[in-house]
Every structure is written in C-alpha cells, then in structure tokens.
Amino acid sequence: MPAMDPYLVRVSPQAYAYVQPDGGWCLNNAGVVSDGRTTLLVDTAATERRARLLREAVAAQGLPLPGTLVNTHHHGDHTYGNSMFAADATVVAHETCRSQQIAAGHQLHLVWPGTEFGEVPVVTPTMTYSDRMTLYVGGIPVRVLHPGVAHTTGDSIVHLPEQGVVFTGDLVFAGGTPFIFNGSLAGSLRALELLRSLDAEIVVPGHGPVTDPSAYDATERYLRFVEEVARAGHAKGLSPLETARGTDLGEFAALRESERLVANLHRAYAELDGLPEGVDLDPLLVFGDMTTVNGGQPVACHA
Secondary structure (H helix, E strand, O other), rough: EEEEEEOEEEEOEEEEEEEEOOOOOOOHHHEEEEEEOOOEOOOOOOOHHHHHHHHHHHHHOOOOOOOOOOOOOOOEEEEEEEEEEOOEEEEEEEEEHHHHHHOOOHHHHOOOOOOOOOOOOOOOOOOEEEEEEEEEOOOOEEEEOOOOOOOOOOOOEEOOOOOOOEEEEEEEOOOEOOOOOOOHHHHHHHHHHHHHEEEEEEEEEEEEOEOOOHHHHHHHHHHHOOOOOHHHHOOOOOOOOHHHHHHOOOHHHOOOOOHHHHHHHHHHHHHHHHOOOOOOOOOOHHHHHHHHHHHOOOOOOOO
C-alpha cells in the first residue's frame, strides 16, 4: 500500500482509527467504534471521494454503517463527509459546533477553490449537548466531552473509558503544528489537562498517526513557546507577522504547517489584548499572513 493511502488501524478490541497520511491540511483522522451490531463514527473527511473511502473501509471490516456520527468540531475536513453517512445516522456535536457549521457553510471552498470537494452538502448535527454526554454502542459507553474553548469554541472529545482510547479531534496534531485560529491558547492548555485526566493510553489525534499521552506534552511545549513568543513580540509593539518572521522555531521547525505560527500569534495577541477567548479574528488577514510566512505560497489543501 502506498504510504499516502488512508488506512484503518485497530486501537482496541472494539475501536479503530482511520488515518489519512500525512495529516497535513485537510487530511484528518476519523474513528470507528463498533460491537459488530452497532457502529459509531467519529468525524468524516474533507471530500466526497475521501468520505466514500472511509465508508468503504468500515464496510470492508464487516461492520454495519454507523447509526451515530460524532463531529469533534465544525471544520470542513471533519464534517464535509457527513452526507455520506447521514441518511443512516444521527449526527451529534456540541451545540456551538452546530451553529458554527451553519455559519461556515462551504468555507473550505473559499479557502481552497481548486480542490475537488465533490458533492458535500452541509449536514448539521440533529442532536447537540452543552457539557458532556454518554452514548452507547451496544454496551460500549462512549463519553463525549466539551473541553471549553480550545481548537474552536465547539470542540468535542470522544473517550472510550473501558477501551483506554481517546479521540481528541484537533486538540492534538501528531507531528503537525497546532492551530488555534478559531479557539484559544489558554483554553487549549486547559483542554490538555482534561485529556490527561482521562488516563487513556491510546490517543487518536485529529491529524497524524495514532500516538500516546506524550503527545499532550509535545503540544503543551509548542503552546508555551507560542505564549512566550507572543508576550515578547506584543511587548515590543510588533505585529504577529513581524514577530513570526523574526522567530526561530527551533525544535518546532520540523512540524508540518509551521506557517500556522503566525495564526497562533494572532490568537495569542487577541488574548493579551483582553479579548474573549474564541472571539472572531479576520480570516483574510490571518490566512494572508500565513501565505507571507509560507514564502508567498498559499497553504495547500492536500485532500
């Protein structure tokens, strides 16, 4: 199998991670939980073609198609493929995720107009929650928890307490640069503490290979780095772009999508200015700055 093909890996007796290498822009992960009679799906994919591959991967395991679909947040790479499953499934998400998805619409089409997304009608959640809920896949408890404002304002963590597995959504990017443009730096640090408290040994990140709790430490190191860089740049009166261009990434230079630093600095600056966590930032400014940091090349959707 070519290294870039998506693959399904069993992470516990009744759960799988669906991994789309290399985890870059638009190449997210999904999760499958099934007792052989009932199936729950965590997230979908960015394009019709990739959502169809996910559907085929579930069927190839001899599992029934999902009766429940949990979206970890509203971004299109995690929700555009909902329509591939929604006829048979109840779509579940945090209440803010639903309103954000409606507001965003086909936002990825605007960011990446050259991507072949296919037929991906916006399918929003029909069941929402505010703090936490427990779903059951047969007898398997599936905890769905809202960490507060973190990657976005409507994130969900999906935890299988009896399996020792957690699906983090984009609270964790394994091997990739964290991205808090729609969320909060302080909130992302709090979310990591919540993830640690779950004591799950197997961590399925929103992007990148299946990992373990060491990913929380790696993510925190990066976020603390952003915090330090932002404080220094903000104190000097530099813009997020000026600060990013003058920053040595050091150990974080090897992470995918290093241009996200400037987006993260925009978020950190907003919090230093006393703005509410998750307050809307100007996407044209932020993505324009990422293009500048990326050598004048727009960031690319790899789906």
